[in-house]
Amino acid sequence: MIRFLKKETEKLIHDFILCGSVGWCLEVFFTALGSLRRRELKLIGTSSLWMFPIYGSCALLAPLFRRMRRRPLWMRGTVYMTLIFSAEYLSGRLLRRRELCPWDYSRSRFHIHRVIRLDYAPNWFGAGLLFERLLTRGSEMGN
Numbered sequence: 089m090i091r092f093l094k095k096e097t098e099k100l101i102h103d104f105i106l107c108g109s110v111g112w113c114l115e116v117f118f119t120a121l122g123s124l125r126r127r128e129l130k131l132i133g134t135s136s137l138w139m140f141p142i143y144g145s146c147a148l149l150a151p152l153f154r155r156m157r158r159r160p161l162w163m164r165g166t167v168y169m170t171l172i173f174s175a176e177y178l179s180g181r182l183l184r185r186r187e188l189c190p191w192d193y194s195r196s197r198f199h200i201h202r203v204i205r206l207d208y209a210p211n212w213f214g215a216g217l218l219f220e221r222l223l224t225r226g227s228e229m230g231n
Contacts, residue, residue, distance in 0.1 A: 103147035111143020136190035142179050146219045153220040168216020177204050
């Protein structure tokens, strides 16, 4: 039993670091693309240390990813997108209370309380499927 718990804990830590790192890289890439839109050809992307544990928390969804693997793509992506929006909203509100929130979507007409943007739904849909893929490697997908 102890060996099983140790192995599961090690896997969770590995997955947390994987999700945190991938999320960070995606965010830096995405913000760099935003600078391209502003014609800033240095393509500087940014993030915050606060984002690592937020993205890393996707590792907690691994059991859900495995349970949903036989569901249609649109259903899985929609569930993941909703969960990501929820996590972004909760973490954003918590960080905002302490004046630590690294993002502010108030300039978007699609924002909710400045901490989520509904027009990012396709991004979170895709990100959820990407995290599913990363965390279910080695499991049978689609069977």
